[in-house]
Amino acid sequence: xTHLKDKAALITGSTSGIGLAIAHALAKAGANIMLNGFxxxxxxxxxxxxxxxxxxxxxxxSAADVANKEALETMVENTVKxxxxxxxxxxxxxxxxxxxxxxxxxxxxxxILAINLTSAFxxxxxxxxxxIKADWGRIVNIASAHGIVASPFKSAYVAAKHGLVGLTKTVxxxxxxxxxxCNVVCPGYVxxxxxxxxxxxxxxxxxxxxxxxxxxxxxQSQPNKKFIKPENLADLVLFLCSDSAEGMxxxxxxxxxGWTAH
Ligand code: NAD
Numbered sequence: 483x484t485h486l487k488d489k490a491a492l493i494t495g496s497t498s499g500i501g502l503a504i505a506h507a508l509a510k511a512g513a514n515i516m517l518n519g520f521x522x523x524x525x526x527x528x529x530x531x532x533x534x535x536x537x538x539x540x541x542x543x544s545a546a547d548v549a550n551k552e553a554l555e556t557m558v559e560n561t562v563k564x565x566x567x568x569x570x571x572x573x574x575x576x577x578x579x580x581x582x583x584x585x586x587x588x589x590x591x592x593x594i595l596a597i598n599l600t601s602a603f604x605x606x607x608x609x610x611x612x613x614i615k616a617d618w619g620r621i622v623n624i625a626s627a628h629g630i631v632a633s634p635f636k637s638a639y640v641a642a643k644h645g646l647v648g649l650t651k652t653v654x655x656x657x658x659x660x661x662x663x664c665n666v667v668c669p670g671y672v673x674x675x676x677x678x679x680x681x682x683x684x685x686x687x688x689x690x691x692x693x694x695x696x697x698x699x700x701x702q703s704q705p706n707k708k709f710i711k712p713e714n715l716a717d718l719v720l721f722l723c724s725d726s727a728e729g730m731x732x733x734x735x736x737x738x739x740g741w742t743a744h
Contacts, residue, residue: 485512486723487511489512489513489723490514490516490565491515491572492570492571493517494605496572498519500715501572505541507716507720510537513539514541515541515565517542517544518544518548519575520545542561542564567615568608569612570619572623573601573606573623574624576642577594578639578676582634586637595642598646599642599645606649606653610662613660613662614662619657620662620663620723621665622722623646623649623650624667626668627669627738627742628643629647629734630644646666647666650665658731661728664732665734666735667718668737669710670736670741671701671704671709672712672715680700681700684700696709704738704740705740706740707739710738714737718735
């Protein structure tokens with residue numbers, strides 16, 4: 483499957499979890515990739531070069547903190563310099579913090595809004611001119627079931643993800659007559675390193691088994707009681723980037739094991 487050959491894809495938060503799975507799927511389909519995210523420099527370099535060798539595509543890396551406006555500008559400039567444009571933008575980087583509103587630290591609110599929402603606005607603004615010039619583009623935003631429904635103690639995350647859904651629809655409408663689509667994917671719980679860490683911590687905190695944490699705490703809202711697989715989400719993103727999805731824009735697409743069917 484090489485239908486994304488020579489397309490340039492910038493994927494935020496792609497050194498781990500869902501973003502990394504998306505990088506694999508798009509590279510496998512022939513896209514050149516700009517990785518972004520934090521982590522050990524040696525491990526990231528090993529990852530970058532192994533993606534290049536495995537899929538025979540160009541892979542760059544930007545250490546940009548997506549909360550930093552200037553860093554985003556530089557990342558987009560470097561993507562254009564190294565990969566020839568920005569045809570695909572996946573806004574995936576995200577963080578979480580859990581506390582009731584009355585105790586929620588202001589700086590955590592601001593960080594979550596900056597990383598999970600404002601970065602997607604800024605990167606869309608920076609990448610769209612290149613997509614318009616190329617007369618083709620795909621923006622895929624990674625929100626969450628929390629972009630559609632809420633849970634207690636996650637005010638900033640829920641607000642940011644709902645905001646991302648709204649941003650997606652607006653960008654889609656503005657670009658509706660062009661060959662640029664903008665869609666948002668809303669996953670339920672996905673077993674990424676982040677969630678694996680939570681399972682161990684919660685088991686300790688609640689003094690229950692890890693299986694009980696998965697079933698009764700994390701997957702309480704997810705009727706199928708199974709984690710979403712990162713590679714399945716990546717296949718959905720790949721489809722949204724394909725020409726077969728040209729008629730899909732402004733769509734809010736769930737992969738949440740029935741969560742939002744409640
Ligand atoms: P993860 O922690 O495994 O990966 C997050 C990535 O974002 C990492 O590469 C990290 O380095 C990067 N990142 C974090 N802050 C950054 C910043 N300021 N600048 C640049 N990069 C930054 O998490 P994940 O589970 O793969 O989550 C990816 C996205 O999917 C997030 O937006 C998250 O909200 C969303 N999501 C996750 C789940 C889940 O259950 N794991 C469910 C729904 C939605």
